[in-house]
Amino acid sequence: MNFETGTTTSTEASTAELPLSNAVRPAEALQLVRAAAADESLIVAVGVDFFQQMNGKFYPLNSNAYNALSVVAVA
Template identity: 40%
Template sequence: MVKVIQADLISDRGLRNVIDGEAELLFGFEFNIRGKLGTSLFASYLATIDCAAGEIKIDLVSFIPANMISAPCGTTHFKIISGGAEVDFETENFVVSSSETAILPWDNTATAAINQVNTLSPASLKPLFLAVGVEFYQEINGQMYPLKKGAYNPLSLAFDNSMLILVFMII
């Protein structure tokens, strides 16, 4: 964030802000140093934004989890998560929407296509953020347990080719 704020060449020192900075520098930001999305999820995904409708979407084509997700030892299941945020940096207010798949088996069976829509305010002029991540689980005696209390769950900022969509997600 320091680099983003320092990129503000308009505001006086001490008054620099994210809006006049370079929020694009946040693309690819990894929220978890022990679990990075870029080294965990290899399935192709497309992030899109429809400002008029206020929809931030993530679409993954069908994939084989054991081939396209590098999971920590002990993983039996996973889920794909995403979240959208509309952030007003001036008033420090935000709107958040999140989506997740059901808990899916981490095996050699192809998933269905995954389409998640996070709905925010239509026609917003505020910066929009998109978070994409994976949660890992272990099944024991029919019960699902978060693997290592989420220590290896990757979460990263993503964007589409037409507009910056930063990632923001509460786990």
């Protein structure tokens, strides 16, 4: 994000859909190749979206009340 010009560039990565259960899962690692230029700030956020599966397809829930997003790093 360049605060002087107001321009932004984004990069994202995600896992496959994971079942909601009490089972312990191995850690997930996501790789992003994005470096901030000297005049840019780098903001890293992690989010969780919930979907429901119907007829083999995943659909986002109508309510976003359970989705979460958090800024985890600023450089």
